[in-house]
Amino acid sequence: MLLECSNLSKSYGSVKALDNVSFTLEKGLSFILGPNGSGKTTFIKIVSNIITPDSGEIMILGKHYLDLKPSEIAFSFEKTVFPPSVRVIDCLHAVGELRGNDNTDEIISLFDLESVKTKKFRELSQGYKRRFLVASAFVGFPDVVFLDEPFSNVDIVAKKKMMETFIELRKEINIVVVSHVFTNLSELDSLVVLYNGKVMKNLGKDKLREIHGFKAVFEDGTVVINDVEKVNRLIFSGKRLTSIEPLSLERWLMELF
Numbered sequence: 001m002l003l004e005c006s007n008l009s010k011s012y013g014s015v016k017a018l019d020n021v022s023f024t025l026e027k028g029l030s031f032i033l034g035p036n037g038s039g040k041t042t043f044i045k046i047v048s049n050i051i052t053p054d055s056g057e058i059m060i061l062g063k064h065y066l067d068l069k070p071s072e073i074a075f076s077f078e079k080t081v082f083p084p085s086v087r088v089i090d091c092l093h094a095v096g097e098l099r100g101n102d103n104t105d106e107i108i109s110l111f112d113l114e115s116v117k118t119k120k121f122r123e124l125s126q127g128y129k130r131r132f133l134v135a136s137a138f139v140g141f142p143d144v145v146f147l148d149e150p151f152s153n154v155d156i157v158a159k160k161k162m163m164e165t166f167i168e169l170r171k172e173i174n175i176v177v178v179s180h181v182f183t184n185l186s187e188l189d190s191l192v193v194l195y196n197g198k199v200m201k202n203l204g205k206d207k208l209r210e211i212h213g214f215k216a217v218f219e220d221g222t223v224v225i226n227d228v229e230k231v232n233r234l235i236f237s238g239k240r241l242t243s244i245e246p247l248s249l250e251r252w253l254m255e256l257f
């Protein structure tokens with residue numbers, strides 16, 4: 001197991017941003033998903049020690065989360081700003097030195113930063129800034145990387161490439177993506193869905209692969225998911241079936257809300 005979060009709570013005044021949240025993440029590639037205001041940022045701020053929880057515990061790779069060293073855990077935040085005049089390549093080298101393993105060249109190649117490596121942070125487009133911030137978390141190949149909204153401002157081609165890179169890297173590095181957008185859900189090793197500060201779903205690899213089937217909609221608005229007997233019963237009771245369509249993991253997720 002990669003991460004165990006137990007009874008985690010954090011309130012801002014009367015707002016319960018995380019309300020007694022417990023979940024587990026498997027090693028590999030995981031997503032923590034949720035709509036705006038569900039508590040995702042609060043969680044990543046706690047893990048990165050920016051804020052302290054009111055109660056609860058997080059264990060990562062068998063250690064208390066605050067006991068992990070910079071060579072073991074890394075973060076990419078949505079709103080991180082690097083010094084504007086620092087060059088991409090110099091910044092990645094500095095991170096590599098800090099983590100005791102400077103594999104900047106490999107990172108530049110993995111995240112397609114070759115064309116901008118000599119540019120200064122302020123010269124990067126929003127999409128390249130995001131790619132650079134995400135890439136910087138992987139320098140030195142820490143044991144686990146937390147990525148806050150890694151796909152924001154990234155075009156669809158770069159997003160696809162980034163996701164392929166995550167899928168490739170997960171054999172060596174545990175990756176936790178915190179996001180309100182999702183992709184390739186069936187390839188994940190675990191998924192947590194947060195909603196209003198609570199865990200709505202926590203699924204591992206096997207369950208994620210199981211979510212497929214069908215969705216039947218009846219004329220009176222009744223929706224039946226993956227229940228052939230119920231569909232038969234409703235048809236026998238005289239209800240008219242208006243549509244039946246395949247159910248994907250993405251559709252299943254949307255049905256939750």
Ligand SMILES: Nc1ncnc2c1ncn2[C@@H]1O[C@H](COP(=O)(O)OP(=O)(O)OP(=O)(O)O)[C@@H](O)[C@H]1O
Nearest residue numbers: 012015017034035036037038039040041042043180
């Ligand atoms: N510093 C703060 N002070 C007061 N309330 C806060 C603060 N930070 C977050 N909140 C509230 O806590 C709740 C959870 O916020 P959080 O930012 O963790 O959600 P989120 O899932 O990351 O949302 P988003 O996707 O919009 O970034 C929201 O109701 C938010 O308004």
